[in-house]
Amino acid sequence: MESFESIQNKLIRAISESSDREKIFSLWEFWNGKNSNLSVAEPNSFYNSEKPMTDEEVKEYFKEEESILPDYVTKMIERGMDDVKNGRVIDNEEVEKYFEEWLKD
Structure with missing residues (x-):
């Protein structure tokens, strides 16, 4: 098993080199006792953040409109x-x- 100092140094290096705000904020909240569950997920992509459309929403979205020309x-x-x-x-x-x-x- 690695020594405490080695793990501490790796953690400090990982934090200082990281540009992932979500992971750093999650670690900060965990450290300050606001969140006892340290589960850091990858940031949501654009598509993962979208909620799926219901069948009714899909029908409404693709509904063909009738255009009346002069x-x-x-x-x-x-x-x-x-x-x-x-x-x-x-x-x-x-x-x-x-x-x-x-x-x-």
Whole structure:
């Protein structure tokens, strides 16, 4: 078994080199008799600190909301869908061609 002085020196070194505030505060509370149970846990991560969601909270979180668009937006979308269905769309090359012709004018 290690000597008392050796354990004391290791403890002092561990405290002075530690940057874990929770462990140091827990040790301080234990030393001063505020907490007789010296159980030092690792700090909670972001995810461990979150409480789990209930089934109702999950349903509410992922509930889809219905968006009502103005009539003119709905008509624009419908016209665009009709154009796609009927092949009245132009690709990027055609757009560039029209743009080049427009620049020449």
